[in-house]
Amino acid sequence: MMLQFLLGTADTLMVSHISDDAVAVIGISSQLFAAVNILFMAAASGAGILVAQRLGAGKEAEGRLIGIIGAKLCLGLGAVLSVLLYFGAGPIARMLQLPAQLQPLGETYISIVGGGMVFMAAMAGLGTVVRNTGNTRGPMYVAIGMNIIHIGTNYVAIYGAFGIPPLGLEGVAFSTTFSRLVGALVMFMLFCSCFRQKIEWKDFRLFDRALFKETVKISWPLGVNMSSWCFTQLVIFALIAMIGSKELSARTYMNTMESFCFLIGYSIALAGQIRIAHLFGSGDYQAAYRCAYRVIWIGLIFVQANALLVYVFGEEAIRLFTSDPEIIGMGVSLLAINLLLQPAKMLNMALVNALTAVGDTRYVMIVGFFVMWSVAVGCSYYLAVYLGWGLHGIYAAMIADELLRGLLVLARWRAKKFMIPSTAGVKAGSTVYTS
Template structure:
């Protein structure tokens, strides 16, 4: 079977970027509408979504590894194995999704207590978490199917589905919050119902897309088949990515709690900065994800020289773009920040922190581009080994020491975060360089073998 042609980096990047930007903008609109209910409702949505994001990381144990292997298998001309991996990832994540949905429907009181939700918010939290959490099985299905489709090189279709889902969610939010279009005014309960309905609508499109992503339509009976060897490959790549993602999420929660202990103004300033920084690095993160798909295809196709240098091309272009985005923020800094708040302390602090982004964003790009590249060739365990100590010792530990005992405040937090990004990025760089000899030597060897007429086209290069 001939290898699938390698998708171009830009054709992969722009749909991912648009999808992320739309989710970011529509998520902001969602928050603004919920604020019309009450500040308590916003707090409940914020706490609940933080928890749901942590839960979703569990699904990446399977979906992330499956996505990389699907790209590798298609690049290597093994569509049947790619198909089997995609089907297995959906089957396993739906089982996990059912278990989590049941737990969240009947066990919300345990989770709200664990999250230290204030007593006056517990009833509201129970309502929202049980509705949205009860639909977590739909979230699992959407995530596994969209990841599989995206790694076949089709990043446009998941983008269109995400666009439609988010628009429907905002429209239904408006309807249920304000009682529009003849629907009842349900408040936060309506927001939860809106979330489940929009995700369910997206599922019907996702399943159609998934069924036809691997040639012949996927049949229902295929979901009961498990292939131990392929599943082992998926988990080998997926579990380090999942652990790494969970660690990053919880380290950010701890950092936010450190900032919260400093007072309302620093917390507000960091929250606004988080929103603005999302604009700066969204394209960089999209490019890193696209590079991972492309490199996995190239690696599977044994185009090793191209795979190696693709990481550097993505890194170089990404650094230029994130710096350009940061420059735009700096150019219009006062106008942008003033749309969020009129507090002079927060405005001055945010302006100062924006300058630090000139150092932060290239470090993020270095870390993202090379970290995703290592994952693309199956070296996700090394990334996890480097990342966990850096996240907790540097990002959390150094941030705390500089911010609290040394009284550097948010400047200390940013120094800790910048140091963490560059340390992890540098470690990923040196690890990628270690693969240089293996990849380039193997590429040269394959070219020599082909020239001598002795190649059978199946020379594997383990990493």
């Protein structure tokens, strides 16, 4: 996860040598691409959970077929969205409320990177299935290779080399797309060999209506929940853009630094999700229940340690990105608030992933939709724009949002409803729990 994140960090750090405006474009465009990626992640996560449950129940043939169905679904969505983003880059850049001087840069970046969304879809769909079979090292090696390629091509694009003139932000966009293409091809090879029975080209014709419905049944609430998060982040970035371009740049830099805090926590939560899904599939509900609490405490230790490091060395880190004293001042003022934000995020991530592992995705969707739009967006507007608190108001709203959602999913997990079969019946490894 860290290595995949570094693809975006490399863009932010290296593009800061072009201009703060270019960084602002990448910041808000990244929120758009994250919103698009949720469609892939939703389909991939639903398939991945069912693969883990089937493997836990000893039904590898069904898990293999679910993996193929999930991969095809992600690739189909990716192809459609690549076309839409490539040809609709102009209207989308205007919709994001980019300042007028950033519109041309935004349109260029969105059309190139957005046109390669099919490669991001492949990484999401194929990588999720591979990880849920227990092979978490393979995707890590792919991420290492992608980073090497991306940083090398970024250098050529920004500074020029081998007779190629500097290409600016357009070159960075091509670099991002090319590295994802290479990563998708290698991930496809890992996917084909992740089950004992190798997946061949002819296997992509396979389809099972019942398994497809089961995948969609667990995926669509995940899609709504992920969409809510990503689109609320887009709205919040648009609110920041209304405040000013310097605030937008400061938030982009802080977002990059904060990611180092919660990435390891998210990875622990994701590993917990895979483990809980295996235990749930095997029928060991008590072990699945206890596993979630181990995830919380281990994650909190690492996340808070990273948040303290960012607090101590944050000013020096921000100076790596920009020399603008106003942007640096805004970033430094937010470092202490980040110490409150990260534990709330960890609680939420751990228990949302636990509920997802047992198929309780509808509850996660309902809580996420109402709290994110009412608290994260509503309070951000009220505090940051109406009261004029700026970025401090945005952060206060983010903390309230994460903490409230975390407490609500904690109450759901403690109720142990996933241990009680629904009216449809739950048989370990055969039917996912539905709330």
